[in-house]
Structure formats: structure tokens, C-alpha cells
Amino acid sequence: MNILILGYGKMGKIISQIAEERGHRIVAKINIDNLSDLARIDAAEVDVAIEFSQPESAVENITWCLERHVPVVVGTTGWMNQKAEVENSCKAKGGTVFYASNFSIGVNLFFKVNAFLARLMNEQEAYRATIEEIHHTEKKDAPSGTAITLAEGLIGNHQRYHAWQLQGEEPVSSDALPITSKRIDPAPGTHTVRYTSAIDDISIRHTAHSREGFALGAVRVAEWLPGKKGMLSMNDFLKF
Template sequence: MNILILGYGKMGKIISAIAEERGHTIIGKITEENISDLDALDGTTIDVAIEFSQPEAAISNITWALEQGIPVVSGTTGWLDKKPDIERLALSKGGTFFYASNFSIGVNIFFKINRYLAKLMDEQPSYKVSMEEVHHTEKKDAPSGTAITLAEDIINKVSRAKRWNLDTDPIDNEHNILISSKRINEVPGTHTVTYQSDIDDIEIKHTAHNRKGFALGAVLVAEWIKDRKGLLTMNDFLSF
């Protein structure tokens, strides 16, 4: 496949390397510095765009690709208030848009475990749920998109959990999921969900050892969506 990389930071570089190892061709590597290079690209020669940029660049990057009729795989977080607009654009163009807050296969299995545990804990009101997420210091958004996905899945299953907020916020009551968001140098990503009572704690945890799992997942998805249309997620990819 011919792949366009939108966002060539640490993730973009690993994605590019893995894609080339799997026999794909990188048509372009777009950053803030060379964004004008998009004007010279022929969208008909690009099979898929993989977008891992920054929140402030994601909307314009994805919009450009969808306008060109290019399927988009996006993993950028911190811009999701505009996601409905992007989804409408993708549908109006008859295009393909695949979004995931995390492309790691392990994390998506963790998501499924989190939903199942939350369903069980809905019947156990004595347990208070909280979360902790730790990422590298270069990650700008807090909490992470992965943490938000975990929290929203809990809210959908646990009736007493009404909302989430950072533990640095002033609001703290029994209906909130408090999220501790930490930034430590060179930590790829660790997410912990804890149900705590006076008697005991129940905890599930996912620890990434490096970024390769995220990058490989994005490339595998790019291979998978090539001939598909519509709005797609990891649940579709993994048949969850």
C-alpha cells in the first residue's frame, strides 16, 4: 500500500518504520514544518493516511485527507469535541474514517475486560471507582484518550458513576470517577482502574513497555480498512 503519514513525531516514525518493514511505501511524512507539501500530493495515489499528530493539527489533517477521498486512520487525542463534525464529513463524502484512542491490541482487550468488570461492579455499591494514568512528559492532553475511554465505558455500565474528572479538580463526590493523571519521562503508558471498599480493593492494570504495540496496531488497521467504507473502530477490527 501507499501510506501517507500525517504527524511525524515519535509515533509517526515508529509507524513509518513498521509499515516499511511490512512492505508498504510511505508517500509522505507531514509535519507542522512541511504542511505545504500536501498541496503537491496526488490523493489518488494514496491508499490510506495514518494520522498521529497534535490536537491542534488533527482536524485540518483529517479534513484534508477525507476531502481527497483518502481513508483515514487516526489516533490523535485531545480534539474529540470536533469528532462529530469529522464523522459527518466522512459520511457525506462516502469515505472511511477509523478512530481509536489506543491502537494497542492489549489495550483493547483491556477495554473489554474493563467493561465486563464494570458491569459486575454495578451491583456492588460499596466500591468506589477511581483511575490512574501515567504517560511520558511530551503528552499534552490530560487525562489521556485511553483513560477517557475507560472512564466513559465505566459510566455506561455503573449507574452510580455519573461523570469523571481529574483528581486535581475541586469536585469530588461518590458519583465521580477521579482520574489521577501523571507525566513521567519515558513512560509509554500505564492505566489502572481501582474499585475500593472498606474491606478490599479490586484492580485491573495495563502497562505498555514501549510504543511498538500502538504503532503496529495502527498499521494493521490501515491494512484492514483499505477497501472498507464508513465509520470504524477497534471493535470492528477485533470483531468485539
């Protein structure tokens, strides 16, 4: 398969390595230093693009792919305020956009455990839920996309919470789910969902040991994506 890499930071480099090890050809590796090269790429030679850039570049990169009918796998987070715009463009152009806040199989299983636990805790009024995420200091967006997905899964299955709120920005309202974001090197990512009462705590946690799991998941999705249409997610890929 011919793969275009959009964003060649730490994740982009690992993705490229894994893709080549799996027999794929990298058409180009685009980052902020060689953006002009994107204009010279023949989209007909690209089977799929993998986008792991920066929040401020993601939508522009996705748009480039949609306009040229290139299926795109998106792992960049921090652009959800423009998600509706991307969805509308994808539908209008008959394109293919696969977005996940996290491509790790383990994390996506964790999302399901989180939603199940939220349903169990819905009637337990003595417990207050919180989310904590820890990432490396180079991660720009806070909270992480994974933490936001966890928050949405909890809120969607628990009547007490109607929104999430980042700790430290302003006083947390009683119906808001607090998220604490920490930036500590060299952590690839740790996410904890905790329910606390005066009597005890209940918590679930996912800890990533390296970025390889995320990168491999993205490449596996890229292998699966050609021929699919619309806005897709890990629920589609994993058949949850």
C-alpha cells in the same frame, strides 16, 4: 500499499519504520515543519493515511483526507469535542475514518475486561471506582484518550457514575468518576482501574513496555482499511 504519514513525531517515526518493514511505501511524512508539502501530494497516489499528529491539527488533517477520499487511520487524541463534526463530514462525503484512542491489541482487550468488571461491580455499593493514567511528559492531553475510553466503558456499565472528572481541576462530585493523570518519563503508558472499599481493593492494570505495539496495531488497521466506509473503530477491526 502507499501510505501517507500525517504527524512525524515519535509515533510517526515508529509507524513509518514498521510500515516499510512490512513492504509498504511511505508517500510522504508530514509534520509542522513541512506542512506546505501536503498541498503538493497527489491524493490518487495514497491508499491510506495514518494520522498521529497533535490535537490542534487532527481535525484539519482528517478533513484533508475526507475531501480527497483518502481513508484515514487516526490515533491522535484530545479532539473529541469535534468528533460529531467529523462524523457528520465523514457521512456527508461517504468517507472512511478509523479512530482509536489506542491501537494496542492488549489495551483493547483491557477495555473489554474493564466493561465486564464494571458490570460485576455495579451492585457493590461499598466500592468507589477511580482511574489512574501515567504517560511520558511530552503527552499534551490529559487525561489520555485511553483513560477516557476506560471511563466511558465503566460509566456505560455502572449506574453510580454519570460522568468522569479530572482530579485537581475542581471538587469531584459523588456521581463523577475521578481520573488522575501523571506525566513521568519515560513511561509509554500505564492505566489502572481501581475499586476501593474499607475492606479491600480490586484493580486491573495495563502497562505498555514500548510504543511498538501501538504502531504495529495502527499499521495493521491501515492494511485492513481500504474498501471500508464510515466511522470505524477497534471493535470493527477486532470483530468484538
